[in-house]
Each structure stands twice: as C-alpha cells, then as structure tokens.
Amino acid sequence: MWRQHDLALESHPRGFHLITREVVAALPELAGVQVGLLHVFIQHTSASLTINENASPDVRRDFERYFNRAVPDGWEGFEHTQEGDDDMAAHIKASTLGPSVTLPVRDGKLALGLWQGIYLCEHRDHGGRRRLVLTLMGE
Amino acid sequence: MWRQHDLALESHPRGFHLITREVVAALPELAGVQVGLLHVFIQHTSASLTINENASPDVRRDFERYFNRAVPDGWEGFEHTQEGDDDMAAHIKASTLGPSVTLPVRDGKLALGLWQGIYLCEHRDHGGRRRLVLTLMGE
Amino acid sequence: MWRQHDLALESHPRGFHLITREVVAALPELAGVQVGLLHVFIQHTSASLTINENASPDVRRDFERYFNRAVPDGWEGFEHTQEGDDDMAAHIKASTLGPSVTLPVRDGKLALGLWQGIYLCEHRDHGGRRRLVLTLMGE
Numbered sequence A, B, C: 001m002w003r004q005h006d007l008a009l010e011s012h013p014r015g016f017h018l019i020t021r022e023v024v025a026a027l028p029e030l031a032g033v034q035v036g037l038l039h040v041f042i043q044h045t046s047a048s049l050t051i052n053e054n055a056s057p058d059v060r061r062d063f064e065r066y067f068n069r070a071v072p073d074g075w076e077g078f079e080h081t082q083e084g085d086d087d088m089a090a091h092i093k094a095s096t097l098g099p100s101v102t103l104p105v106r107d108g109k110l111a112l113g114l115w116q117g118i119y120l121c122e123h124r125d126h127g128g129r130r131r132l133v134l135t136l137m138g139e
Helices: A020-026 A029-031 A057-070 A083-096 B018-024 B028-032 B057-070 B087-097 C020-025 C030-033 C055-072 C085-097
Strands: A002-009 A015-018 A035-042 A047-053 A101-107 A116-122 A132-139 B002-010 B017-018 B034-043 B047-053 B102-105 B116-122 B130-138 C002-009 C015-018 C035-042 C047-053 C101-106 C114-124 C128-137
Touching: A002 A020, A002 C035, A015 A057, A015 B018, A020 A116, A020 B028, A035 A047, A035 A116, A035 B002, A035 C101, A047 A057, A047 A083, A047 A101, A047 B087, A057 A083, A057 B087, A083 A116, A083 B087, A083 B130, A083 C055, A083 C085, A101 B034, A101 B102, A101 C101, A132 C035, A132 C101, B002 B018, B017 B057, B018 B116, B034 B047, B034 C002, B034 C128, B047 B057, B047 B087, B047 C085, B057 B087, B057 B116, B057 C085, B087 B116, B087 C085, B102 C035, B102 C101, B102 C128, C002 C020, C015 C020, C015 C055, C020 C114, C035 C085, C047 C055, C047 C085, C047 C101, C055 C085, C055 C114, C085 C114
Parallel strands: none
Antiparallel strands: A002 A132, A015 A116, A035 A101, A035 A132, A047 A116, B002 B130, B017 B116, B034 B102, B034 B130, B047 B116, C002 C128, C015 C114, C035 C101, C035 C128, C047 C114
16 A cells, blocks of 8 residues: 655744654554554655654753754855855755654554654755655555 | 564663674574665664674774763753753764664675674663664565 | 665765765656655765755765864774774764765656755765665655
C-alpha cells in the first residue's frame, strides 16, 4: 500500500515547533497499516525536519539558541549574502538537521518512543508557509 | 515483504559503538530479500544512529571528543538544565546525527561499503538500555 | 516495484556538487512510478549526501567554508591521524550530513521543491570515485 499527501504548514516563527499532530491528522490511511513506514519530506532548503523531545518547550528554545550560535547569521565567511543575514545560515542548518524523517508504523500508529515528536525547524525570520510531502507505505 | 522487529540494546557507556552485528542478528528474514531496504530507528531523544568507519576504535573515540567540544555539556545558553548537564547536549547531538539510518539490501545482505558500520551514538552518561525498531522491506 | 542500481560517480574535487541530473539519468524506471520513494546511499565514510539549493554556486562554496571551520582538518583533539589531516574531519562531516537521502516520487518524477537538488559532499582532498546505490520503490 502506497499513499502520498501534500501538507501545507501555516507560517511558523523562526524556531523549532512540534508538528506530530498535524502530520498524523493528514494521514487518514494510517489506521489501516499494520507494518510500514512514514516518510515526511520538506520541499524547502531553509527549513528542516527532525525528531526530538515532545514535552518541554525549553528544549525547543535551546535548539534555537544552540544552532544560532553554531551557525551565526551573517557569518563573515559567507559569500551568498544577497537574500539576508539569515539565509545562508538557514541553508547550513537545514542540511545539518536534514530535509526528511522516516518513522516506523505499527498497528495503525507511528511507532515513536514515548518522548519523541516531529519538529518543524524554521530557520528563516520570515519563512512563510512550508510544504511537506507525506509518503505512507506498508501493509 | 514487510517485517518489523524490536531490538533492545544493552546499556552502553557514553560514546560511539558498532552495532552492525547485533542488528543483522535480529533479522532472520534478511537472507530472503533480493532487493530492499532496512530502516533502523531509535525510540529515544538522547541517543542516535549513524553510519561510519567500522575498523579503528580511535575513529569512534574522536567522534566522542569532537561532539563534546561542538556541543558542550552544560552550555551556558541552555535553559533546559534540570535533567543534568549532559541532557540538553544529548538532545542536540541526537538531532544532528539523526534517529534513524536507512540501508540498501541486496542479495540477502546489507549493501554497505567495505568500511561502513552502524553506530549507536550514546550521548548520555547513564543512558541505560535503548530500544530500536527494525523495519525490513523488499522482495 | 523495487529496482536497484549502482552509480559510480567520477572523482570530484573536495567540496559540494550537484548530482541530481546524474542520479535521475541512472533511473530508467522512474517514469513508471506513480507514487514511491527513491533512496540514494553512498558506500563511503568520508563523503556524504544532502539536499540543498540547486541554483547559486556560492551556496555550495559557503557549505565548504562553513564545514571546514566547524570541523577543522587536523584538529588537535583527533587521535586518528595516520590517514592525513583531512581524514578524521571527513568522517565527522560525513555523519553530520549523512550517508543517504530519501526522496518522494510522484507521477514519474522526483517530488523535489523548486530549489532543491541532491549534493555530493566530497570531504576528502583526493576522494576518488564514489559509489552510490540507488533503490527505487513504489507503484
């Protein structure tokens, strides 16, 4: 069984945001999959996806602070500067965290650990809406 | 063909550890897959998985030293500190390296390069047992 | 439907290189897949794959400069030094960016965003040819 859905996420402020609920809500066929995988892909190069702690909002704020220190906006080594100080840093962060997550599916649900959630990582100041492609496969 | 197995890894000390053998041993159906993929997923947010050099133990020690410098325990910018100095750093490292690896399968075996192995990346001082979900698919 | 192909990439200089066209050209069956995924895997531990901006060459030069600063050749903390100053740094970069990318397939094409392309990330001064395994699945 193969199903694919587009999911357009509303504009999020720069930072890390839990989107597990929105992703699951976009997958009506999930309940019918006994064993499978879900692939979630973001069609952008200045935002990314990851899996991390789904409880404390301070964890998500720490992600934002840490990655801003690790990849500074407007770093002096950047040549690609015409789209703003946050642009090239956003590209680097996006590849460090990655454009997709792949999750196991079991008994009609995502087989995530108790504390795991899907993060949208918005690396731009004004990233706007973000398009995801969800691919569900299994049997 | 879809198969899914849980694999509980014994407690490993903080650091990077080769687990290719344990993963393969948990997959009796691997020998029957001509073309496929194996997805290995860790159900935790303070340990991760990656692929790297399967020979020299000093490579794995260098991973540990490098990531400890890149993401310092108890970094002054961290707000989420109540679970110990190693906790928030572990979350950041886990997302940098990622919660899963996906590997090609060919002729009943993992189609890894000669020097590639699967690493468990244990980012906590006392992480305890770690649960993996292995999803094997193909034909 | 499952298909697997080897793709040997010619030697590339150290740096980040667009390879989307070569990958697609190696997949004659892509046009017949309505819904699916493409998994691209590199069988090496000192080069990696990522998705990023497919237009400006300065973005790819900034990737090279940034990762050289983040993971310095011959860093004093490295113990694994016998294969050259660029070797251990290459292993770290390879795991940070990752050994594979997984892409949605729709209507016979990769469902990439407008600005997305596949990068070969060559982290060694003389990496030589690099072997990829392409696994196409779907229906």
